[in-house]
Each structure stands twice: as C-alpha cells, then as structure tokens.
Amino acid sequence: MSAPTEVPHKGLITASLMLATIMQVLDTTIANVALPAMRADLGASSDTINWVLTSYIVAAAIATPLTGWFSERYGRKEVFIASIIGFVAASMLCGIAWSLETMVLFRLAQGVFGAAIVPLSQTFLLDINPREKHGQAMAIWGAGIMVGPIIGPTLGGYLTDTINWRWVFYINVPLGAVALLGCAAYLPHMARRIRRFDFIGFAALAIGVGALQLMLDRGGEVDWFNAAEIWIELGIALSGFWVFVIWILGTEHPFLEPGMFKDRNFVTGLVFIFVIGIILLSSLALLPPMLSGIFQYPIITTGVVMAPRGMGTMITMIAAGKLLRVVDARKLVVTGLLLTAWSLYIMTGFGPQMDSTLIVVSGFVQGLGLGLVFVPLSTVAFATLDPQYRGDATALFSLVRNIGSSIGISIVTLLLTRNTQINHTELVANISLLDPEFAARMSGQLGGLMQSLTLTRGEGAFWSVINQSVNAQAAMISYVDDFKAMMWVTLCAIPLALFLRKPTARPAD
Known part of the structure; x- marks a missing residue:
C-alpha cells in the first residue's frame, strides 16, 4: 500500500478528489431548504418529508465502516470510481423521483454509494503525499469537508428559488462527471489485500450506528425519551456497540483491526x-x-x-x-x-x-x-x-x-x-x-x-x-x-x- 515517492499528476488527482468530496458533503445540507417544495410535488406530509434527510444520513452511517474492507478487497481506485458513478446515478434518480417512497429509496442508494467518498479521498491524499506534506494535504481535504456544509443551504435555496428543487440533485451530475474523468485517468492503483469479511462484526456495528442515527434524527419529532421509539432505538444502539466491541476483541479476523x-x-x-x-x-x-x-x-x-x-x-x-x-x-x-x-x-x-x-x-x-x-x-x-x-x-x-x-x-x-x-x-x-x-x-x-x-x-x-x-x-x-x-x-x-x-x-x- 505504500505510495511512490513522486506521484504523477498530483495536482489533477487532488482536484478530482476534492471535487468528488465537495459533491458528497454538499448533499448533507443542500437538500434541507428544498424540503417544502419537495413536499408539495411528492405529496408528503410535514412529518414524512423528513425521511428524505433521515434515509440519507442513516444509509451513509451504516455504509461508512465498509469502506476499508471494500477498498482492500477490490482496490481503492475501483471502489472510489464505483462510488462516484453510483452516487451520480442515485442523484439523477432523486431528481426524477415521482413519490416520497421512490425519493427515500433513491436517497438510501445515494447514502450507500456516497459513504466511501470522504474517507477514501482522505486516504488517497495521505497516500500520494510524503509525510512532510500531510499537513498541506489535510488542509485541502479539510477545506472541502468544512466549507461544503456552509454553502450547501445557500446553493440549495438558490437552485430551488430560481430553477427547481430537482436541480439540488441534478447539480451532482456535471460535478461527478468531471471528478470521475479525473479519478479514472490519474488515480494510482494500490495493492489489494485478501481479507475475510466479518459479517457478525459488521452487522453489530451497522445495527448500533443505524439505530443511533435514527434515534438522533427522530428524537425531535417524537419528543425524545417521552416516546417508546427512542428507548427502543437507544437499547438497540447500545446492544449493537456492546456486541461489536466484545466480538472484535475475541475473533480471529475482526471487521475492524x-x-x-x-x-x-x-x-x-x-x-x-x-x-x-x-x-x-x-x-x-x-x-x-x-x-x-x-x-x-x-x-x-x-x-x-x-x-x-x-x-x-x-x-x-x-x-x-x-x-x-x-x-x-x-x-x-x-x-x-x-x-x-x-x-x-x-x-x-x-x-x-x-x-x-x-x-x-x-x-x-x-x-x-x-x-x-x-x-x-x-x-x-x-x-x-x-x-x-x-x-x-x-x-x-x-x-x-x-x-x-x-x-x-x-x-x-x-x-x-x-x-x-x-x-x-x-x-x-x-x-x-x-x-x-x-x-x-x-x-x-x-x-x-x-x-x-x-x-x-x-x-x-x-x-x-x-x-x-x-x-x-x-x-x-x-x-x-x-x-x-x-x-x-x-x-x-x-x-x-x-x-x-x-x-x-x-x-x-
């Protein structure tokens, strides 16, 4: 997995990685301001429309831990490119969604495919830069991570007011296409490592993370611990994390090393x-x-x-x-x-x-x-x-x-x-x-x-x-x-x- 001393086209690689990262991070906030317009078109209520946000957050949280195993098993470049393609395709489907159910389904897909983009972009930047330049690399990466959520609501509001709420998702198509071309052409291939998939470890972590994110997102709507739903989700989250910790400490091939x-x-x-x-x-x-x-x-x-x-x-x-x-x-x-x-x-x-x-x-x-x-x-x-x-x-x-x-x-x-x-x-x-x-x-x-x-x-x-x-x-x-x-x-x-x-x-x- 070691990176060469000098990677060709480092500037183009960095630009492509950051374009993909900003595209993914923007989607955590850009859709928020478009919810009222979506509700009218999709025939949703004020309560159910929030599932457009919840589905994306929960799917991304569950899929994020899979990044390491998939990238080692199938190759970092291959997984990153597949993530961009899947994310852009899911974004297009979100833009043409005709009901709340289809929108939630496509947002789930968007969250799953987008989960690996941010951690893998960080991994690539650490790999292609020598240690003395890691600070500069993380500065570039951090700029995309932190600035994306700030401009997301403004950009989403502008697109919704001037064109249509569907362009909140369509905007990912040109961004993703440019990022895809750059990554496919210049990203270096990294060595693969055959590693057994620890299903029990992943399932325990996924259940814990998913239940926790669902609890955090739903709490405000159901009055937190005055609702039985929140207590159930908290119990499932704690149980999932407990099983995960015990399991990875005792199994021979854990999901996380x-x-x-x-x-x-x-x-x-x-x-x-x-x-x-x-x-x-x-x-x-x-x-x-x-x-x-x-x-x-x-x-x-x-x-x-x-x-x-x-x-x-x-x-x-x-x-x-x-x-x-x-x-x-x-x-x-x-x-x-x-x-x-x-x-x-x-x-x-x-x-x-x-x-x-x-x-x-x-x-x-x-x-x-x-x-x-x-x-x-x-x-x-x-x-x-x-x-x-x-x-x-x-x-x-x-x-x-x-x-x-x-x-x-x-x-x-x-x-x-x-x-x-x-x-x-x-x-x-x-x-x-x-x-x-x-x-x-x-x-x-x-x-x-x-x-x-x-x-x-x-x-x-x-x-x-x-x-x-x-x-x-x-x-x-x-x-x-x-x-x-x-x-x-x-x-x-x-x-x-x-x-x-x-x-x-x-x-x-």
Missing part, C-alpha cells in the same frame, strides 16, 4: 474529533433558522452573511498546513479552540434588533478557529498510524465525526426548543396591565400602537404583534443560551490537546 487502537494519537484523535463534531458543527445548524426566523433574512442573504465563516476557515486551513512544519500541532489546536470560544462569546451578545455586523465578525472568527483545529487534528491523528490501517481508520474517523455532529445538533436543537417554551412562558407572565412596567409602556409607545391597530384591524391585531415580539425574544434568549453552553464546552475541550503527542517516528510508507 484492533491494532489501530494501539496508536495513541489515533485514539486521541477519534475522541477529539467526536468532541469537535459536537461543539463546532452545531452552530452551523443553529444559525440559518435563527437568521431566517428572527431576522427575517431571505436564503440568499443568509448565505452572504455566513460566507465570512467559510473564508475564515479557508484562510487558517491553508495557513495551518504550512505552520505544522514549524509549530507544535497542539498549540495550533489550542489556539483554534480559544478562537472558537471567543466567537461563541461574541454570539452571546446577539439581539433581535441588531444589524449583521456581529454575525459576520463572529462567523469569521469561528471560521479561523475551525481551520486551526481541524487540519492539525486530521494530520496528527494519522501521523504515527501504520499505513496498512488507513482504509479502516479514515472510515472510522469520518464516522465518529458525523456521529459527534449528529449528537451535537440534536442536543442544541432540544435545548433550543425547550428553552424557547420556558422563556416564552416567563415573558408572557410579565405582560399584564397589573405589571407597573408594562402599564407604563402601555401609556406611552405601546398605547399608541394599540390604538392604531385597534382602529384599523381590531384589538386582536395588537396582541398578535405583541405575541410575535415575545416569540422572537424567547427564541433569541434560547439561541444565546445555546451559544453560551457551547462556549463552555469548547473551553472544557482544550485539555484534550495535552493527550496528543508530537509525532517522532512512524513505520515507513
């Missing part, structure tokens, strides 16, 4: 990327609904306001790739976490009447922090790992990152929903003519507003305006509480950097 877990940097990297997924990617899930719901920004404006976040990420990712040669990776990670905590502190000052300045500044600072954390972590995690484990290791790294982000998004969404209800109740309790402060306002500006609305649209219109204001205030307080909680968790994650070791030696490639 336990030898990779002897590498301290890799194990620490897994723990770190799990935490990073929880605390850093959650803010990406909070901002679009906040900007559209409270600030009434259209989709395009939301994308423009969030663009500096992607710019900041790109800047520090490029810089981190070069800095890793002269600066300890742990210092970069700590600096990135401090910048992220600072950005979240800025976000705790958000208010419903402010302009976009704080949003832009905090987003840019957070982007700088993201880049400084992700690149060194992705580099150090694989710096001392034996290359024979790369296929399984990159798949596991991507899986753990996705699970962390799913858990983080579920937690902040749950806190947001419940805190909004609590805040609304507390604010409404103070809206009474018996309250001196409210009575004073009623004799001033609010009284004039009430008189104006009562004369034109009736007294109910005034109280409707008051209720809308209370809803916005309650939601804003809840968003600030979420940002504050993420700030403290980010600060608490800093000591994890101490467990990372500066690489001194590694088995030769």
Whole structure:
C-alpha cells in the first residue's frame, strides 16, 4: 500500500478528489431548504418529508465502516470510481423521483454509494503525499469537508428559488462527471489485500450506528425519551456497540483491526474529533433558522452573511498546513479552540434588533478557529498510524465525526426548543396591565400602537404583534443560551490537546 515517492499528476488527482468530496458533503445540507417544495410535488406530509434527510444520513452511517474492507478487497481506485458513478446515478434518480417512497429509496442508494467518498479521498491524499506534506494535504481535504456544509443551504435555496428543487440533485451530475474523468485517468492503483469479511462484526456495528442515527434524527419529532421509539432505538444502539466491541476483541479476523487502537494519537484523535463534531458543527445548524426566523433574512442573504465563516476557515486551513512544519500541532489546536470560544462569546451578545455586523465578525472568527483545529487534528491523528490501517481508520474517523455532529445538533436543537417554551412562558407572565412596567409602556409607545391597530384591524391585531415580539425574544434568549453552553464546552475541550503527542517516528510508507 505504500505510495511512490513522486506521484504523477498530483495536482489533477487532488482536484478530482476534492471535487468528488465537495459533491458528497454538499448533499448533507443542500437538500434541507428544498424540503417544502419537495413536499408539495411528492405529496408528503410535514412529518414524512423528513425521511428524505433521515434515509440519507442513516444509509451513509451504516455504509461508512465498509469502506476499508471494500477498498482492500477490490482496490481503492475501483471502489472510489464505483462510488462516484453510483452516487451520480442515485442523484439523477432523486431528481426524477415521482413519490416520497421512490425519493427515500433513491436517497438510501445515494447514502450507500456516497459513504466511501470522504474517507477514501482522505486516504488517497495521505497516500500520494510524503509525510512532510500531510499537513498541506489535510488542509485541502479539510477545506472541502468544512466549507461544503456552509454553502450547501445557500446553493440549495438558490437552485430551488430560481430553477427547481430537482436541480439540488441534478447539480451532482456535471460535478461527478468531471471528478470521475479525473479519478479514472490519474488515480494510482494500490495493492489489494485478501481479507475475510466479518459479517457478525459488521452487522453489530451497522445495527448500533443505524439505530443511533435514527434515534438522533427522530428524537425531535417524537419528543425524545417521552416516546417508546427512542428507548427502543437507544437499547438497540447500545446492544449493537456492546456486541461489536466484545466480538472484535475475541475473533480471529475482526471487521475492524484492533491494532489501530494501539496508536495513541489515533485514539486521541477519534475522541477529539467526536468532541469537535459536537461543539463546532452545531452552530452551523443553529444559525440559518435563527437568521431566517428572527431576522427575517431571505436564503440568499443568509448565505452572504455566513460566507465570512467559510473564508475564515479557508484562510487558517491553508495557513495551518504550512505552520505544522514549524509549530507544535497542539498549540495550533489550542489556539483554534480559544478562537472558537471567543466567537461563541461574541454570539452571546446577539439581539433581535441588531444589524449583521456581529454575525459576520463572529462567523469569521469561528471560521479561523475551525481551520486551526481541524487540519492539525486530521494530520496528527494519522501521523504515527501504520499505513496498512488507513482504509479502516479514515472510515472510522469520518464516522465518529458525523456521529459527534449528529449528537451535537440534536442536543442544541432540544435545548433550543425547550428553552424557547420556558422563556416564552416567563415573558408572557410579565405582560399584564397589573405589571407597573408594562402599564407604563402601555401609556406611552405601546398605547399608541394599540390604538392604531385597534382602529384599523381590531384589538386582536395588537396582541398578535405583541405575541410575535415575545416569540422572537424567547427564541433569541434560547439561541444565546445555546451559544453560551457551547462556549463552555469548547473551553472544557482544550485539555484534550495535552493527550496528543508530537509525532517522532512512524513505520515507513
């Protein structure tokens, strides 16, 4: 599996790999804003349309661990090319879907074929670059991973508004075609290794991961642990993970090689990327609904306001790739976490009447922090790992990152929903003519507003305006509480950097 000293056409290979990676990562968020338009065309309800997202997430999560075995058995290049072809074909089918059932089926196929693209692109970039350039390679890879979800909602909204929601999927066809041509022409062939397939190990892991992702995605819809469904899914997930761990420690040919877990940097990297997924990617899930719901920004404006976040990420990712040669990776990670905590502190000052300045500044600072954390972590995690484990290791790294982000998004969404209800109740309790402060306002500006609305649209219109204001205030307080909680968790994650070791030696490639 060792890579040659100098791989021909490295630039074209890198560009092709990143095009395929961005294509796959975009599909995790690009379809979200198109759901209302899909619901009308596919005849789905507001509850069932979410299966368009759930089916993709669960399928990708289950198929990701298979990446290592398939790539070793059938060849990395062959599996990567097959994944692109299958993903593009499934995207075309999603675009022509005529019912919810067919859409869910095609999204399942899209998730299965797309699962291997991200981990294999990381594996190829590590293989074709010497160790001293791994930092730069991970900077390029990380840029696609982190920037994709940021531009996804904006691009999806633009395509839905200007053309049709089906182009959310059709756009993958030209991107995939270019990536396919480049990969087929220039990707190097890697040595294959005959390896028995551990069905029991895979089944246990697949059941555990699938049940966990289903629980995280469905929890908000069924009121979490007040529903029997969530308890059942949690029990299945824990049972699946328990059986998997016991099985791979005792079987002769395990699905995932336990030898990779002897590498301290890799194990620490897994723990770190799990935490990073929880605390850093959650803010990406909070901002679009906040900007559209409270600030009434259209989709395009939301994308423009969030663009500096992607710019900041790109800047520090490029810089981190070069800095890793002269600066300890742990210092970069700590600096990135401090910048992220600072950005979240800025976000705790958000208010419903402010302009976009704080949003832009905090987003840019957070982007700088993201880049400084992700690149060194992705580099150090694989710096001392034996290359024979790369296929399984990159798949596991991507899986753990996705699970962390799913858990983080579920937690902040749950806190947001419940805190909004609590805040609304507390604010409404103070809206009474018996309250001196409210009575004073009623004799001033609010009284004039009430008189104006009562004369034109009736007294109910005034109280409707008051209720809308209370809803916005309650939601804003809840968003600030979420940002504050993420700030403290980010600060608490800093000591994890101490467990990372500066690489001194590694088995030769």
